[in-house]
Amino acid sequence: MLRPGGYACIADADGGRRECDTFTCGHCNRITHVAARQAPEDIGGLCKVCMALICAACVGRPCVPFLETLDRMEARARFRREI
């Protein structure tokens, strides 16, 4: 795939190697393995709001970039510590 977000490799006991590109969902941070010649619509899509690749589970859901989710989690924890 063009500009993959990672690479996965399984080294089998018989000496074989299976390798594939991966991408990390921009909304939920989940890793998706992309097999060769796999149809793009089968593995997720591109969020036209944040322009990030997203997994199949996040397709059709509102755009909430994962970095924003992290910021909110940290802000909530800071607030709890302060009260």
Add this chain to the structure above:
Amino acid sequence: MAKYAITGQQAAVSGSYKTVLDVFATSGALRRGKVFDVLIGTNGTPADNFLQWDISRMTADGTGTAVTPNPLDPSDVAALATAKANYTAEPTITANSSLLNVGVNQRASYRWVAAPGSELLFPAVAGNGLALRTLSGGYTGSATGGVMYEEQ
């Protein structure tokens, strides 16, 4: 932004998920973490069994053996996050938070490496982190894991 390596094992794989290795933010000294390299395998008697591997989010620690994160650059300071392995009482795992789920043969090994910007992230919130877990229907030996992560 220092990078660290941690390794660990789960001595008794079973039919339910057991944590091999985890890393999480510690109360008081909080930093966001980015996992960018995961290597998994087994070191028991070779046989043909499946192992299902999973990385999920955790929110509270359980009972495990402490692991000291090794800085990839020796001049870096000690890690602020806590790492543990070989859990006997599971950490609190967030339901439906699996970030990586892959099944591999016991004789095989699996490695995932992230491109910059595509790491698995955990927040700078006490007790929050990522847990590498495994289960097997037939294998009851030892499973090993290695993780590299960055503290921000």
